[in-house]
Each structure stands twice: as structure tokens, then as C-alpha cells.
Amino acid sequence: MDSYIHNNFDLFNGDCADKLKSMPDESVDLVVTSPPYCMKKAYEDSKDDIKAFKMHHEEILSDIYRVLKVGGSICWQTGYHVTKDQIIPLDYIVYELFNSLSNNNEAPLILRNRIIWTFGHGLNSTKRFSGRHETILWFTKGKDYEFNLDDVRIPQKYPGKRYYKGKNKGKLSGNPLGKNPSxxxxxxxxKANHIEKTVHPCQFPVSIPQRLIKALTPEGGVVLDPYMGVGTTGVAAILEKRHFIGCEIKEEYFSIAEKRLIDTENGVVKYRKDEPVMKPDKKMAVAKLPKEFALARRKKYEKKKT
Ligand SMILES: C[S@@+](CC[C@H](N)C(=O)[O-])C[C@H]1O[C@@H](n2cnc3c(N)ncnc32)[C@H](O)[C@@H]1O
Structure with a gap:
């Protein structure tokens, strides 16, 4: 295992199970990660299946729990294991594993949110609805925990809304800092044209760990990603002035991660700001319905009428 220690981050090119064993108890404020889903991606063993998914988790979860501070958080981002015949929601499995891990502990892991991450693009299915979401399970270690809601509020659609009855009638009803992001x-x-895209087939966007880091850690806190891929969580941690610890087994992704983190320190990393998704400009040619589509839709409508 090779270690690379910088001012703002420590990176490990090797198996996270080894790194975790060497880490002190209660030294991390937040674990954010997206583990391999056994989907036969370039970075996975082609024989891996759900059994392997569980086994890899069982190997590391007690150390993940041990290195987390009481009051800290774990955010585990997963999707679905997709086979020819069915889809298997991986967060059900993760939930069971985390639950059984700390049930009898003084500071049990408590599920606070099951966040749905929804996005616009992906494979188009013909035998079921196309998958356009994944989930993030957010657990806290113990009952008292860091939660900086004001740091992640988002703009209201109608900020000028006022109470229309009761003692506050006529006063503005929203929070001046914005609304809870839900x-x-x-x-x-x-995907292909996203400015953060690298060669990694399964990057998540910087905005996801960035929101979690802002909400769930103090400034200067420590963020760990045991399966860091090309270092997206690390980019977010450094942008938010937190210390980052990351592990990646594949040298190719590890090198890209290291470069992205150095670029972040130097203020030149490319990332998409966490801003509301824009509605298309109806004047743009690509936003207009092509004539062929309009014709096909009319035909289908007429066929249904007859
Ligand atoms: C789903 S990807 C994470 C992508 C990451 N969130 C990003 O945005 O780049 C999972 C990563 O875990 C790495 N990995 C798999 N097994 C590992 C292990 N035992 N230790 C460390 N990294 C591992 C894979 O090579 C892969 O890059």
C-alpha cells in the first residue's frame, strides 16, 4: 500500500480494508462513499455478485464504525444491482448490514434520511421504466450530531410568499436564507459532456459530497472516502476547507484523484457549481420539438382515437 500525504489530504493507493485497520478510533467526522455495485464495471471483478457485495461490506464496516467520531455521519451512496431479469435495491442490503453492526452499542447508527438522487440521463430501458435515481443512506453515530442546515439551504421558488391568515398574516412565510433542500x-x-468527466465510468458529481460535507461536518473536520475513485469527495472536502482521507485500489484512478486534489488546492479544478438545474431555453433549437416527433405523436393519438 502506498501513502501520499499532503497538507489537506492523505491518499492511499491500495485496499481500503488495510488502510482502515491502521486508522485510530474516532478520528473521522464523516464517511461519504459510493462502493462498487458488482455491475461488471472496469474496476470490478467480473465474478462479483450480491454475495460479494455483502462480503466486501462485512469486511470493512466494523472499522468504518470504529474510526467514526460519536456525533459523526456516514453517507453511503448506492443504486441497483441490475440483472437480466430483475433489479435489486442495494440500500436495503446496506441498511440491514449497518443496523446489525451497531444495534447493541451505546452509540448506535441511526438512519436520518434516505436521500433520493435523481438525474436526467442514463440507459434507456425497453422492458421497464428507465432508471433515473440512486439513493444515499445517511446515518449518524449516536443521537446528537452535527447538522448545519443553514449552510445548505436552497433558493425558494416563490420567496415573496406571505402568511394569509393567523397572527403572522401579511408577513413573509419563508426562511430568508432559503428552504430546506429536502x-x-x-x-x-x-456523463459525456459534464465538465467533471474523467475516464472513470461511475463518478458522482462534486455537488453530492459537497452538500453532505457542508451540512454534516464542522469547518476543518475530517472526511473519509474508502472507495474514492477519481477523488470526487476529496475535491468537495478541499473546496469546503476540510481534511480528506481517500483510498483507491486502481492506480489509474488513484493518479487522477491525486491530480484533481492538487488542482483543487491550486484553485483550478473543474467542477459544476451546486445550482438549481436550469429549465431549457425554449428559443434554443434543441429545445424545440422536432417535426418528426410531432408527426409520430399525432399519428399515435389518431390511431388511439379510432
Ligand atoms: C463507484 S466507484 C467510486 C467513484 C467515486 N465516487 C468517484 O466519484 O470517482 C468505486 C471505486 O472503488 C474502487 N475500489 C474497489 N474496491 C476497492 C477496495 N477494496 N479498496 C479501495 N478502492 C476500491 C474501484 O476501483 C472504484 O474506483
């Missing part, structure tokens, strides 16, 4: 997050995924 547990459904619409954030573009990192």
Missing part, C-alpha cells in the same frame, strides 16, 4: 436532490450525473 430528501430529493436533482443533480446532473457525470
Amino acid at each position: 430528501d430529493v436532490w436533482e443533480i446532473p450525473n457525470v
Whole structure:
């Protein structure tokens, strides 16, 4: 295992199970990660299946729990294991594993939110509805925890709304800092033209860990991503002035992660700001319905009428 220690981050090119064993108890404020889903991606063992998914988790979860501070958080981002015949929601499995891990502990892991991350692009299915969401399970270690809601509020659609009855009648009804971002997050995924895209087939966007880091850690806190891929969580941690610890087993992704983190320190990393998804400008040619589509729709409508 190779270690690379910088001012703002420590990176490990190797198996996270080894790194975790060497970390002190209660030294991390937040774990954010997206583990491999056994989907036969370039970075996975082609024989891996759900059994392997569980086994890899069982190997590291007690250390994840041990290194987390009481009052800290774990955010585990997963999707679905997709086979020819069915889809299996991985967060059900993760939930069971985390629950059984700390049930009898003084500081149990408590599920606070099941965040739905929804995005616009992906494979188009013909035998079921196309998948356009994944989930993030947010657990806290113990009952008291860091939660900086004001740091992640988002703009209201109608900020000028006022109470229309009661003692506050006529006063503005919203929070001046914006509204709670809710547990459904619409954030573009990192596909071909996204400015954050690298060679990694399954990057998540910087905005996801960035929101979690702002909300769930103090400034200067420590963020760990045991499966960091090309270092997206690290980019977010450094942007938010937190210390980052990341592990990646593949040298190719590890090198890209290291470069992205150095670019972040130097203020030149490319990332998409966490801003509301824009509605298309109806004047743009690509936003207009093509004539062929209009014709096909009319035909279908007419056929249904007859
Ligand atoms: C879903 S990807 C994470 C992508 C990451 N969120 C990003 O935005 O780049 C999972 C990563 O875990 C790495 N990995 C798999 N097993 C590992 C292990 N035992 N230790 C460390 N990294 C591992 C894979 O090579 C892969 O890059």
C-alpha cells in the first residue's frame, strides 16, 4: 500500500480494508462513499455478485464504525444491482448490514434520511421504466450530531410568499436564507459532456459530497472516502476547507484523484457549481420539438382515437 500525504489530504493507493485497520478510533467526522455495485464495471471483478457485495461490506464496516467520531455521519451512496431479469435495491442490503453492526452499542447508527438522487440521463430501458435515481443512506453515530442546515439551504421558488391568515398574516412565510433542500436532490450525473468527466465510468458529481460535507461536518473536520475513485469527495472536502482521507485500489484512478486534489488546492479544478438545474431555453433549437416527433405523436393519438 502506498501513502501520499499532503497538507489537506492523505491518499492511499491500495485496499481500503488495510488502510482502515491502521486508522485510530474516532478520528473521522464523516464517511461519504459510493462502493462498487458488482455491475461488471472496469474496476470490478467480473465474478462479483450480491454475495460479494455483502462480503466486501462485512469486511470493512466494523472499522468504518470504529474510526467514526460519536456525533459523526456516514453517507453511503448506492443504486441497483441490475440483472437480466430483475433489479435489486442495494440500500436495503446496506441498511440491514449497518443496523446489525451497531444495534447493541451505546452509540448506535441511526438512519436520518434516505436521500433520493435523481438525474436526467442514463440507459434507456425497453422492458421497464428507465432508471433515473440512486439513493444515499445517511446515518449518524449516536443521537446528537452535527447538522448545519443553514449552510445548505436552497433558493425558494416563490420567496415573496406571505402568511394569509393567523397572527403572522401579511408577513413573509419563508426562511430568508432559503428552504430546506429536502430528501430529493436533482443533480446532473457525470456523463459525456459534464465538465467533471474523467475516464472513470461511475463518478458522482462534486455537488453530492459537497452538500453532505457542508451540512454534516464542522469547518476543518475530517472526511473519509474508502472507495474514492477519481477523488470526487476529496475535491468537495478541499473546496469546503476540510481534511480528506481517500483510498483507491486502481492506480489509474488513484493518479487522477491525486491530480484533481492538487488542482483543487491550486484553485483550478473543474467542477459544476451546486445550482438549481436550469429549465431549457425554449428559443434554443434543441429545445424545440422536432417535426418528426410531432408527426409520430399525432399519428399515435389518431390511431388511439379510432
Ligand atoms: C463507484 S466507484 C467510486 C467513484 C467515486 N465516487 C468517484 O466519484 O470517482 C468505486 C471505486 O472503488 C474502487 N475500489 C474497489 N474496491 C476497492 C477496495 N477494496 N479498496 C479501495 N478502492 C476500491 C474501484 O476501483 C472504484 O474506483
